[in-house]
Amino acid sequence: MATPPTREAFLHLYSSTLRASRAFSSYNFRNYFLRRTRNVFREVQGETNPAKLSAFYNKQVEELAVLKRSAIVNQLYGGWRLVVEKDPPPTKLLERADS
Amino acid sequence: MLGFKLEMPRREESLQGKTRPIYLDMQATTPVDPRVLDAMLPYMTDQYGNPHSRTHAYGWEAEKAVEDARKHIADLIGADPKDIVFTSGATESNNMALKGVAHFHKERKRHIITTQTEHKCVLDSCRKLQEEGFDVTYLPVQHNGVIRLDELEAAIRPDTAIVSIMAVNNETGVIQPIKEIGDIVRQHRGVYFHTDAAQAAGKIPIDVNEMNVDLMSLSGHKLYGPKGIGACYVRRRPRVRLEPIINGGGQERGLRSGTLATPLVVGMGEAARICKQEMTRDHTWIKHLSDMLVTKINARVEHVVRNGDPNGYPGCVNLSFAYVEGESLLMALKDVALSSGSACTSASLEPSYVLRALGAAEDMAHSSLRFGMGRFTTEAEIDFVVEKIVSVVQRLRDMSPLWEMVQEGIDISTIDWAQH
Numbered sequence: 001m002a003t004p005p006t007r008e009a010f011l012h013l014y015s016s017t018l019r020a021s022r023a024f025s026s027y028n029f030r031n032y033f034l035r036r037t038r039n040v041f042r043e044v045q046g047e048t049n050p051a052k053l054s055a056f057y058n059k060q061v062e063e064l065a066v067l068k069r070s071a072i073v074n075q076l077y078g079g080w081r082l083v084v085e086k087d088p089p090p091t092k093l094l095e096r097a098d099s
Numbered sequence: 100m101l102g103f104k105l106e107m108p109r110r111e112e113s114l115q116g117k118t119r120p121i122y123l124d125m126q127a128t129t130p131v132d133p134r135v136l137d138a139m140l141p142y143m144t145d146q147y148g149n150p151h152s153r154t155h156a157y158g159w160e161a162e163k164a165v166e167d168a169r170k171h172i173a174d175l176i177g178a179d180p181k182d183i184v185f186t187s188g189a190t191e192s193n194n195m196a197l198k199g200v201a202h203f204h205k206e207r208k209r210h211i212i213t214t215q216t217e218h219k220c221v222l223d224s225c226r227k228l229q230e231e232g233f234d235v236t237y238l239p240v241q242h243n244g245v246i247r248l249d250e251l252e253a254a255i256r257p258d259t260a261i262v263s264i265m266a267v268n269n270e271t272g273v274i275q276p277i278k279e280i281g282d283i284v285r286q287h288r289g290v291y292f293h294t295d296a297a298q299a300a301g302k303i304p305i306d307v308n309e310m311n312v313d314l315m316s317l318s319g320h321k322l323y324g325p326k327g328i329g330a331c332y333v334r335r336r337p338r339v340r341l342e343p344i345i346n347g348g349g350q351e352r353g354l355r356s357g358t359l360a361t362p363l364v365v366g367m368g369e370a371a372r373i374c375k376q377e378m379t380r381d382h383t384w385i386k387h388l389s390d391m392l393v394t395k396i397n398a399r400v401e402h403v404v405r406n407g408d409p410n411g412y413p414g415c416v417n418l419s420f421a422y423v424e425g426e427s428l429l430m431a432l433k434d435v436a437l438s439s440g441s442a443c444t445s446a447s448l449e450p451s452y453v454l455r456a457l458g459a460a461e462d463m464a465h466s467s468l469r470f471g472m473g474r475f476t477t478e479a480e481i482d483f484v485v486e487k488i489v490s491v492v493q494r495l496r497d498m499s500p501l502w503e504m505v506q507e508g509i510d511i512s513t514i515d516w517a518q519h
Contacts, residue, residue: 025107028122028475029133039380063134070133073140079110083118083434084479 004053013057014041017064023071025078027085033067120436121480125471126269126298126415127438131366132323132474138369139325142362150359151350161361168368172330175371176296176315177306184331184351185364189297190220191344192316192331193263195355196293197224199341200261200314201233208260208289214238214246214275215456216268218295225263238264242458243408244273252283261291261314266299270453270469271407272415274303281311291339297321297329301374302382302412307332313339319363323474324370328363331355381474382413388472388481389413395485400492402505406454406467416470417454419463422502423495428468431491435484438469 005013014037021033044056110117122130142164148157150165166180173180186192201211213225215237225235236254238246246264255262262284266277277294284292296305297318307315312332319328333339333354347356374381393416397403402421420428425439439451450464459467470484496502501511 024133028130028477031477032475035384036377036380066134066137070137073136074133075107079107080117080119082480083121084477084483085118 004050005057010041010057013060013064017041017060017067020064020067020071023068023075025075027082029070029074118434120434121483122436123470123472123476123480123484124436124438125473125476126321126469127471128320128326129323129473130475131320131325132370132373134373135324135366135369139362139366142365146361148361150361150364151348164361164365164368165359168364168371171368171372171375172317175301175305175375176317176332177308178332179335181352182307182332182335184333184354185359185367186329186331186355187327188329189218189295189316189318189321190329191355192318192329193218193220193293193295194224195331195341195344196314196316196333197221197261197263198228198344199354200291200293200339201228202342203340204260205233208258210234210236210256210259212236212238212251212254212259212262214240214264216240216244216271216273216453217263217265218269218297221263221265221295233260240273240456244268244271244406244411244457245275245408246280248276248279248283251280255284255287255290259287259290261293263293263295265295265297266305267296267303267412267415268407268453269298269415270451271417271457272411272413273407274299274411277305277310277312285311298412298415301371301378302414304378307334314341319367319370322367322370322374325363325366328360328367330367377474384474385472385476386413388476388478389416391478392416392470392472392481392485393418395481396488399485399489404459404463406457406459414472416472417467418470419454419459419467420492421463421466422499422505423466423492425466425468427495428466428491431495432484432487435487438471439467 017037018034021030021037024030024033040060044053047053047056142161146157146160148155148161150158150161152158152161169180169183172183186195197211201208209232211225211228211233213221213235229235238250238254240246251262262280264275264277264280267274281292284290291313292311293314293316294312295316297316298321299305300317301322313334315332317330317332320326333341341354343354343356345355345357350356350359390413393405396418400420404419404421406417406419429437429439450461451467454464454467472481504511
């Protein structure tokens with residue numbers, strides 16, 4: 001079995017997934033994906049089996065791709081804040097870096 | 100990349116601080132999980148083929164997607180993919196199961212058993228079958244909402260066609276003992292067991308073989324999937340014979356003709372797959388939120404009654420606040436999306452028949468609130484709701500003359516209310 005991904009690779013994947021989760025405009029989805037990412041990566045912390053680690057890594061890479069697309073769609077149709085959110089509403093138009 | 104500047108939408112009045120209410124009505128419907136939407140979008144954009152088209156790639160890829168979705172749903176309930184029939188929702192599945200079985204066996208079987216706390220679609224189908232000449236027994240429930248197994252056993256007759264009992268009640272969250280009921284029904288050959296698992300699937304573990312279920316209704320939009328899709332599990336070994344209610348080109352084993360809505364089917368399949376993957380995590384989280392809600396409310400408000408079994412599904416908490424009117428409570432909680440009773444009965448002013456079957460007093464049934472928590476609910480939302488409820492109930496009780504009398508120690512039930 002090939003060597004499993006390095007610790008740096010896992011950390012990079014973790015921070016990318018957190019960044020994608022933070023990009024959701026809906027309060028509920030944002031909090032859910034942040035909480036889920038933390039739980040899922042915490043569960044795999046003690047794992048040593050290289051096959052399982054590789055499988056987990058590959059699955060999370062796929063899920064990250066799904067999360068990025070979902071965050072884009074959510075941003076396109078979002079806009080209102082929930083009563084519970086403490087962030088102020090948007091005051092100016094946001095600009096995308098690649099437009 | 101795009102050729103034009105992409106602007107994030109500015110929704111109307113969002114700059115003036117318009118906010119959306121918190122959603123705590125998960126039994127009415129659930130938000131579509133973003134991962135489910137991502138799985139659906141290809142079939143609404145480029146891959147729009149009809150899954151029943153046998154001759155070209157558009158049809159083949161749509162058919163493959165539908166079969167994958169069927170497999171995911173079958174895995175969720177422990178069934179074989181060929182047993183799943185896609186319908187337009189749990190209401191259609193319930194109609195199909197009850198009316199289909201009753202009409203197919205109408206020569207020799209004239210009896211149907213159900214409970215008093217079933218969903219409106221089941222009760223209405225039974226009423227329609229009663230008009231056609233069938234006998235229907237509506238089993239009563241105990242005070243905690245669970246049926247009595249000895250009453251069920253006694254109600255089964257030689258001409259019973261089908262027993263229909265829902266797994267998790269949508270108004271109170273009561274979980275019926277499906278495995279024990281399945282064992283009882285299995286002992287009587289020729290009686291089919293149908294369960295409406297719309298609220299249960301994906302939330303509590305269900306296995307059709309372990310629980311001896313012959314027919315099961317599933318709903319897409321209760322599993323964090325899209326609305327407008329559902330499924331019916333129809334057992335093939337031993338074969339359940341039923342008459343289809345929608346005739347046509349013979350799709351779905353002849354039981355439900357019509358072109359399948361590929362995006363919706365794919366959405367429901369993906370939702371079922373995610374539910375199976377996340378079931379334990381979601382259940383732990385929802386139990387945590389539910390315990391938080393109930394303990395915090397009970398600690399600060401008195402005379403609160405929980406309707407239904409405390410060991411039921413934790414995501415559905417039905418509380419009655421004594422000496423407070425339910426509709427005024429709901430109107431005062433304008434920042435929270437709650438329901439008092441089920442969505443299908445909320446149009447009429449009558450108290451919910453489910454609470455009445457549980458033996459709740461009229462006034463308590465009127466002042467009940469149903470809190471529906473789900474995968475996406477947060478602790479901050481629960482805290483906000485608890486604060487709101489405590490302040491609103493206090494304010495409404497201060498205005499209520501009945502509350503004054505209770506505080507003075509007068510027993511309300513001994514008063515003779517005179518008309519004048």
